[in-house]
Amino acid sequence: MRADAQEQGPALSGAWFVGQRHFDGPAPHWIADERHPLLREAAAQILDWHGGRRQHFSLPIAPQGSAFQQQVWRALAEIPFGTTRTYGELAAALGRPAAARAVGAATGRNPLSLIVPCHRLVGRDGALTGYAGGLERKRALLDFERQRGHRPDA
Incomplete structure (x- = not known):
């Protein structure tokens, strides 16, 4: 990395x-x-x-992007460890339910892979779609998180 x-x-x-x-x-x-x-x-x-000792990052970040990209990246950071959201769900949460493709484009430009967990976005049917780091890596990251399970105290 x-x-x-x-x-x-x-x-x-x-x-x-x-x-x-x-x-x-x-x-x-x-x-x-x-x-x-x-x-x-x-x-x-x-x-x-x-190592399974951390589920989110607490680093000062300053990614460079448009206002919409920044909004998407902030929303990505809120998706809990071990869970997924669809592009449409994220678009709706941003108040732009018709913007799923725009969310996908912004997600693809996320400059903080892993730290801002864009691998947690999936297609509307749960299918793995687009990931700038490659679909095999996305699958491995999601599998890793599922195996670790959701631990709210971590």
Whole structure:
């Protein structure tokens, strides 16, 4: 996974899987210092998530996108660990029930994969659809969360 932190703030502005769509590789302004406190904390929280010790992230984030994209990404962050929502359900929750495709487009541009859990969105029939990190990765992430189960205290 690659991450980008903003020096001013500091806040995490991106975290992508290597090979993910809409990710062209590290930008020249990226901080590549493994000692950077925010990047160290992000790495620790990701390891805790993979180790089953964490179900959500508590990192300062500052993803760059349109107002609608920001709204979608905030809503994605509210989907509980181990559960899914459909694109239509998320669109309706945003007060835009006809915007399921727009929600999908915004979700595909989510610059904080895993941290903002876009893998929890599925098609209206529960089918796995679109995921910038690849459908196999999406399936693995959802399976991982289902195996861990919902623990409200985590």
